Amino acid sequence: MPSGGAPSPVLSFTPALEDQLRRWLDEDLGRGDLTAPALVGRTGRAHWVTRADGVFSGGVLVAPLLALLDPRASVRLLVGDGEPVVAGQRLLELEGPAAALVAVERTALNLAMRLSGIASATAALVEALAGTGVRLADTRKTTPGLRVLEKYAVRCGGGTNHRLGLDDAAMLKENHLAWSGGVGPAIAAVRASAPWPAQVIVEAETAAEAEAAVRAGADAVLLDDFSPAALAALVPQLRALAPTVLLEASGVRPEQLAAYAATGIDLISTSAPVTRSPWLDLSMRFDPLLA
Structure with missing residues (x-):
């Protein structure tokens, strides 16, 4: 096991x-x-x-x-x-x-x-996350040609796989939001063309972006480089708007795992096991x- x-x-x-x-x-x-x-x-x-x-x-x-x-x-x-x-x-x-x-x-x-x-x-x-209910996920930072095996190795260690590729889910990042006119238009455009089961994830760098993503119907919000204190304040607000939205934290140092897990997020994503x-x-x- x-x-x-x-x-x-x-x-x-x-x-x-x-x-x-x-x-x-x-x-x-x-x-x-x-x-x-x-x-x-x-x-x-x-x-x-x-x-x-x-x-x-x-x-x-x-x-x-x-x-x-x-x-x-x-x-x-x-x-x-x-x-x-x-x-x-x-x-x-x-x-x-x-x-x-x-x-x-x-x-x-x-x-x-x-x-x-x-x-x-x-x-x-x-x-380090045992007992918190927070899952650890990988990223797309993998060695070209080894992605399937490296993600398999993450599962061997008890981790969860994030997207295998760009066709698994739509993750709207800073460039998408800037070039499409904002969170709302970007989500609407993806929803109009993606297969119906496809999830839409929005990467948010500010509390305002995170709130806009939730209001626009994002399935998940990746909260990038937020401090534990900032997340502890933001997560209840987002849950109040959409109780089922999945909240993910990234930019987390290993020594901070417990602090982030205590904020109420669902998932922590990191490239460290693969890249370091x-x-x-x-x-x-x-x-x-x-x-």
Whole structure:
């Protein structure tokens, strides 16, 4: 289970993701592993261990990566994605043609270390919000080509995904409001053309913008760079206008999470787990050859 107590996350292996896995392997293999001839006909075993405490993510990628190299290779997961791990813990075991195990090592570890770092950083922030009822969400500040996996890692850490892309919801920011004539006209234009289930979110930098967004029928208001004191005063006013509007805070430093959670907001969004987290140190160790 993820550290936040949510159901274990599920990663959808779409054709686009499978194509990315193939390209990432090709990036490392190039014209072919020059060490492979030394391993022809050899069958090996290996396992992963973690050298640091954290939350594991990326184990589900190992079997698909191996299948692209050699379908005879197999993986046994000892730890599920989203589960906490401690230094020295064995995470998974691999068996199959030795050349395939060697070839998959770097790509699989790089992805898992990156994703586990994000999951671990997310879990720490989710833990700081435990008991408050406030959810932690990610942003669109992700590595090009890795968005699906990085957002998956956030879920592994117990976080919530914000928009995956511009087509998930309409978020009207400062430039939209300036170029469309204000909050009301911008919301009206989006409502007139977007599919009916699409939500409209307005990013507000002042109390007046936030109130205008609520009055204009925004489904959610992102309150950007407000202090906890300012939000504590503003949130009740917005709730009085629209009790069901979702209120989100951004621009929050980790040490301020408790103060922001006490203001009555529903969601805190942050890019920190993706943009600032170190990789979790994982290692692949090879056991004696089977044949």
